Amino acid sequence: xxxxxxxxxxxxxxxxxxxxxxxxxxxxxxxxxxxxxxxxxxxxxxxxxxxxxxxxxxxxxxxxxxxxxxxxxxxxxxxxxxxxxxxxxxxxxxxxxxxxxxxxxxxxxxxxxxxxxxxxxxxxxxxxxxxxxxxxxxxxxxxxxxxxxxxxxxxxxxxxxxxxxxxxxxxxxxxxxxxxxxxxxxxxxxxxxxxxxxxxxxxxxxxxxxxxxxxxxxxxxxxxxxxxxxxxxxxxxxxxxxxxxxxxxxxxxxxxxxxxxxxxxxxxxxxxxxxxxxxxxxxxxxxxxxxxxxxxxxxxxxxxxxxxxxxxxxxxxxxxxxxxxxxxxxxxxxxxxxxxxxxxxxxxxxxxxxxxxxxxxxxxxxxxxxxxxxxxxxxxxxxxxxxxxxxxxxxxxxxxxxxxxxxxxxxxxxxxxxxxxxxxxxxxxxxxxxxxxxxxxxxxxxxxxxxxxxxxxxxxxxxxxxxxxxxxxxxxxxxxxxxxxxxxxxxxxxxxxxxxxxxxxxxxxxxxxxxxxxxxxxxxxxxxxxxxxxxxxxxxxxxxxxxxxxxxxxxxxxxxxxxxxxxxxxxxxxxxxxxxxxxxxxxxxxxxxxxxxxxxxxxxxxxxxxxxxxxxxxxxxxxxxxxxxxxxxxxxxxxxxxxxxxxxxxxxxxxxxxxxxxxxxxxxxxxxxxxxxxxxxxxxxxxxxxxxxxxxxxxxxx
Amino acid sequence: xxxxxxxxxxxxxxxxxxxxxxxxxxxxxxxxxxxxxxxxxxxxxxxxxxxxxxxxxxxxxxxxxxxxxxxxxxxxxxxxxxxxxxxxxxxxxxxxxxxxxxxxxxxxxxxxxxxxxxxxxxxxxxxxxxxxxxxxxxxxxxxxxxxxxxx
Numbered sequence: 001x002x003x004x005x006x007x008x009x010x011x012x013x014x015x016x017x018x019x020x021x022x023x024x025x026x027x028x029x030x031x032x033x034x035x036x037x038x039x040x041x042x043x044x045x046x047x048x049x050x051x052x053x054x055x056x057x058x059x060x061x062x063x064x065x066x067x068x069x070x071x072x073x074x075x076x077x078x079x080x081x082x083x084x085x086x087x088x089x090x091x092x093x094x095x096x097x098x099x100x101x102x103x104x105x106x107x108x109x110x111x112x113x114x115x116x117x118x119x120x121x122x123x124x125x126x127x128x129x130x131x132x133x134x135x136x137x138x139x140x141x142x143x144x145x146x147x148x149x150x151x152x153x154x155x156x157x158x159x160x161x162x163x164x165x166x167x168x169x170x171x172x173x174x175x176x177x178x179x180x181x182x183x184x185x186x187x188x189x190x191x192x193x194x195x196x197x198x199x200x201x202x203x204x205x206x207x208x209x210x211x212x213x214x215x216x217x218x219x220x221x222x223x224x225x226x227x228x229x230x231x232x233x234x235x236x237x238x239x240x241x242x243x244x245x246x247x248x249x250x251x252x253x254x255x256x257x258x259x260x261x262x263x264x265x266x267x268x269x270x271x272x273x274x275x276x277x278x279x280x281x282x283x284x285x286x287x288x289x290x291x292x293x294x295x296x297x298x299x300x301x302x303x304x305x306x307x308x309x310x311x312x313x314x315x316x317x318x319x320x321x322x323x324x325x326x327x328x329x330x331x332x333x334x335x336x337x338x339x340x341x342x343x344x345x346x347x348x349x350x351x352x353x354x355x356x357x358x359x360x361x362x363x364x365x366x367x368x369x370x371x372x373x374x375x376x377x378x379x380x381x382x383x384x385x386x387x388x389x390x391x392x393x394x395x396x397x398x399x400x401x402x403x404x405x406x407x408x409x410x411x412x413x414x415x416x417x418x419x420x421x422x423x424x425x426x427x428x429x430x431x432x433x434x435x436x437x438x439x440x441x442x443x444x445x446x447x448x449x450x451x452x453x454x455x456x457x458x459x460x461x462x463x464x465x466x467x468x469x470x471x472x473x474x475x476x477x478x479x480x481x482x483x484x485x486x487x488x489x490x491x492x493x494x495x496x497x498x499x500x501x502x503x504x505x506x507x508x509x510x511x512x513x514x515x516x517x518x519x520x521x522x523x524x525x526x527x528x529x530x531x532x533x534x535x536x537x538x539x540x541x542x543x544x545x546x547x548x549x550x551x552x553x554x555x556x557x558x559x560x561x562x563x564x565x566x567x568x569x570x571x572x573x574x575x576x577x578x579x580x581x582x583x584x585x586x587x588x589x590x591x592x593x594x595x596x597x598x599x600x601x602x603x604x605x606x607x608x609x610x611x612x613x614x615x616x617x618x619x620x621x622x623x624x625x626x627x628x629x630x631x632x633x634x635x636x637x638x639x640x641x642x643x644x645x646x647x648x649x650x651x652x653x654x655x656x657x658x659x660x661x662x663x664x665x666x667x668x669x670x671x672x673x674x675x676x677x678x679x680x681x682x683x684x685x686x687x688x689x690x691x692x693x694x695x696x697x698x699x700x701x702x
Numbered sequence: 703x704x705x706x707x708x709x710x711x712x713x714x715x716x717x718x719x720x721x722x723x724x725x726x727x728x729x730x731x732x733x734x735x736x737x738x739x740x741x742x743x744x745x746x747x748x749x750x751x752x753x754x755x756x757x758x759x760x761x762x763x764x765x766x767x768x769x770x771x772x773x774x775x776x777x778x779x780x781x782x783x784x785x786x787x788x789x790x791x792x793x794x795x796x797x798x799x800x801x802x803x804x805x806x807x808x809x810x811x812x813x814x815x816x817x818x819x820x821x822x823x824x825x826x827x828x829x830x831x832x833x834x835x836x837x838x839x840x841x842x843x844x845x846x847x848x849x850x851x852x853x
Contacts, residue, residue, distance in 0.1 A: 033828070034828060045724070045829045047718060047722065047723040050720060050724050050829065051727075053727070169718060169832065170716070179831050182831065198745045200744075200745050201716075577717070577720075592736075593723075
């Protein structure tokens with residue numbers, strides 16, 4: 001056995017960012033440890049990152065390119081694989097135009113720079129990402145409201161933490177990780193938790209507001225009402241830096257506290273207490289999670305919460321919600337070459353005339369892609385390239401996603417495993433894990449850091465995603481726009497810092513020089529230079545310039561007619577720390593911890609249906625039926641059922657891999673009426689359902 | 703030699719299971735034995751682990767004297783001597799004893815003795831995001847816990 005070499009790198013089992021020391025012996029990673037010098041994770045590492053050796057060396061992992069012969073998968077060379085993709089894409093471009101090719105990715109995985117560069121140079125405006133309902137939607141809504149994404153400044157010592165629909169220690173891996181939150185909390189600072197489910201943080205909180213799922217925007221309006229009525233806002237900030245204050249105040253008055261109590265189920269005294277606490281303790285930071293985005297209130301809810309940060313004087317304040325200054329690296333946006341997508345192609349972006357905010361951040365909502373594939377309107381999508389995404393598990397109305405991807409004339413997939421989505425492809429391109437890549441990581445996040453993710457090993461014929469886009473680009477006539485090697489491209493990214501990739505690797509990370517209160521000199525980067533609580537952009541688009549709460553399209557309030565058959569609110573998409581969306585179900589260490597999909601039911605509710613703890617049950621919505629294993633939890637409202645998302649069964653070897661057994665998105669809706677009107681955010685969270693025990697043994701097994 | 707201990711401040715365990723995977727990796731374990739594990743009953747999470755008890759029932763229960771304590775106070779199993787009778791599993795009040803189905807012998811937390819020899823802390827204690835796992839000199843640890851956590 002050879003010596004152990006230690007490689008300092010950065011995890012990406014989720015969005016990534018945690019520092020890792022990889023132990024390499026004889027060309028194989030034998031162990032990973034947290035990097036104590038990491039400014040993001042401070043030596044800790046989660047179960048997913050710690051299990052990376054079981055991911056990288058998994059027996060089912062695909063280590064070479066393959067083609068789908070119709071009778072099964074067959075190994076081919078990289079040349080044949082990339083030539084096939086290029087040839088198919090060229091044929092579609094000649095017949096239909098580049099817009100008939102859809103390029104897609106899932107959650108942020110540090111290759112959007114390369115994916116977008118490839119798509120823009122190809123000339124397709126149709127890039128499909130998770131961004132319509134996750135993070136990018138937040139960026140879009142804050143861009144038009146205050147010019148940038150405000151991030152919790154944990155290290156600035158927030159004295160009050162308003163944790164809104166987020167559990168950063170379990171799952172929310174944007175920017176900073178749960179460790180920095182925990183350090184801030186442990187200094188003895190106040191904690192307010194907004195969560196329909198009593199979790200660890202709700203237990204720790206000074207105040208816990210258990211709201212009806214999907215009513216976040218109304219609750220935030222309640223906060224604003226108290227703060228405005230009791231004059232707890234920062235008058236100077238409002239006078240100088242808010243656009244449309246009077247109109248905004250009028251809108252807020254539409255949400256008197258008794259009405260908010262009725263909508264949200266949260267007692268008005270508690271709302272008052274929480275609003276006072278958040279508004280009067282300085283500095284205070286508001287840390288939000290994706291449930292605020294994954295409904296039709298996406299843009300408005302983000303805007304209302306931004307309003308809370310702004311009028312309490314916590315925007316760009318130390319210990320509040322800061323606009324972090326990035327290091328001088330070339331931005332993802334510049335690398336992506338968005339400006340080189342011809343204007344006439346931008347105009348062809350699917351749904352771009354309706355979902356204008358999505359179009360502004362250069363993406364499409366899946367619904368318009370599925371429509372274009374299935375109905376060929378407004379024009380057909382014929383071919384696709386999907387990277388690190390499993391839409392048949394993770395997108396609303398999974399049945400439609402499956403049908404659409406199945407109908408594409410040609411589909412190529414970049415992934416580690418043959419997922420249910422990859423099984424629908426014609427060409428499989430094997431991606432390298434984070435242990436197999438060199439990259440300037442975290443450049444897309446807004447926490448002021450970039451991190452050196454450096455290659456520890458190479459496995460099989462796998463290539464890092466960035467290289468795949470680069471080599472495919474070269475095959476598609478983009479030779480002059482790419483580099484010889486992945487590292488040459490990194491030198492270009494790093495150029496403004498004066499560092500080469502080799503030098504950056506040695507440093508490990510770069511941090512921007514943080515300056516607070518930048519608006520005092522420069523104003524906010526919005527058309528009026530102010531925080532646009534009254535949005536001039538939305539007004540120009542013919543939309544309501546003021547934010548509001550819209551009732552969920554399928555709730556006890558909006559659809560009382562459904563209550564006889566579907567009496568419960570399904571709070572879908574519960575995240576767990578061992579999995580990341582639909583990933584990791586094949587990792588033995590992680591699956592042992594969570595062998596089955598869990599649906600949480602209040603003990604009283606379970607009793608009514610004769611359901612016992614641990615029993616398999618059916619969950620039905622007006623659109624379908626799936627099964628998960630019941631877990632009784634008295635920390636949820638008896639009217640609410642909470643179910644995990646992302647489940648498929650890699651151990652089922654037929655090509656469907658059980659994608660339709662426990663897939664909560666067979667129950668969700670993606671009709672245009674159910675989506676955010678400007679962002680196209682799908683409602684992955686709140687709908688009506690019923691539950692019933694699986695009666696016989698066959699039903700009760702997978 | 704000074705005695706060492708591993709302690710969990712259970713109130714701060716938030717059920718991320720990182721300690722479990724760190725342990726599996728360190729000991730090269732597959733599915734089966736879980737030398738540390740976290741039981742979930744939201745909002746409570748209960749880490750189950752070996753306390754290396756001062757009066758260890760597992761040691762007392764072992765008919766072949768396969769379980770012993772080393773000079774650091776760590777309770778260990780001599781694999782050669784274990785006959786797989788599971789008496790220790792019955793005896794342990796914490797449910798910390800595990801069983802290796804392949805070797806058909808008992809298994810338990812060894813406090814990462816290999817790491818301790820290199821002056822490294824047990825693997826689980828390093829990854830915990832809430833720092834609810836403490837390792838160190840037993841006497842000092844008790845003083846620290848008393849001061850930091852209970853006052």
